[in-house]
Amino acid sequence: MIEIQNVSKVYPNGTIGLKNINLSFEKGEFIVIVGRSGAGKSTLLRSINRLHEISEGDIQIDNRSITSAKGQQLRSIRRDVGMIFQNFNLVRRSTVMRNVLSGRVGYHSTLRTVLNLFPKEDQQLAYNALQRVGITEKAWTRADQLSGGQQQRVSIARALAQEAKIIKVHLLHITLRRQKIIYHGSIT
Numbered sequence: 334m335i336e337i338q339n340v341s342k343v344y345p346n347g348t349i350g351l352k353n354i355n356l357s358f359e360k361g362e363f364i365v366i367v368g369r370s371g372a373g374k375s376t377l378l379r380s381i382n383r384l385h386e387i388s389e390g391d392i393q394i395d396n397r398s399i400t401s402a403k404g405q406q407l408r409s410i411r412r413d414v415g416m417i418f419q420n421f422n423l424v425r426r427s428t429v430m431r432n433v434l435s436g437r438v439g440y441h442s443t444l445r446t447v448l449n450l451f452p453k454e455d456q457q458l459a460y461n462a463l464q465r466v467g468i469t470e471k472a473w474t475r476a477d478q479l480s481g482g483q484q485q486r487v488s489i490a491r492a493l494a495q496e497a498k499i500i501k502v503h504l505l506h507i508t509l510r511r512q513k514i515i516y517h518g519s520i521t
């Protein structure tokens with residue numbers, strides 16, 4: 334049984350990941366957590382395995398508090414929690430903008446990219462791509478501060494900014510469809 338009591342998580346940059354969550358899952362239950370991108374689903378899952386510290390509250394797994402567990406006890410609780418992660422091959426420490434631009438100019442191609450100085454035309458193109466996937470507000474956020482779905486949208490924007498050839502467009506459509514993102518407009 335997993336019990337989540339009054340759990341909140343505030344990230345170091347001030348973003349609220351979870352706000353006063355109370356949930357309880359019985360053994361054998363099959364649970365689906367649904368929410369808009371950035372709602373806090375992964376934050377909740379990372380909290381359950383204590384992959385980060387929560388800011389408030391307590392999480393118990395089979396009546397053992399993972400929040401206060403240490404050493405061997407923590408390892409033993411963690412063994413009972415399996416997880417699968419999303420990975421979208423972004424450069425984690427770089428901004429969203431820089432990641433998208435890397436699709437266009439090649440990540441290490443010029444001194445300009447190292448200094449974060451990009452031609453205006455490329456920046457506009459990257460911005461347009463971010464607009465098409467609805468994530469312009471995160472343009473200057475580091476990739477490792479995004480949710481999984483947000484990272485996925487950045488990787489889609491990167492492919493869009495690359496002005497992908499037809500074969501990539503095909504793959505992109507499959508990705509979009511699988512993730513139920515409705516895409517309007519032509520890519521090429």
Ligand SMILES: Nc1ncnc2c1ncn2[C@@H]1O[C@H](COP(=O)(O)OP(=O)(O)OP(=O)(O)O)[C@@H](O)[C@H]1O
Pocket residue numbers: 344345346348349350368369370371372373374375376377477478479480481482483484
């Ligand atoms: N390391 C981090 N630092 C700062 N903010 C973060 C960090 N990780 C996630 N966030 C922010 O916390 C919020 C919740 O993110 P979370 O990853 O839990 O969302 P999610 O519901 O799993 O989204 P998705 O469906 O897009 O994967 C988002 O606003 C996200 O930008």
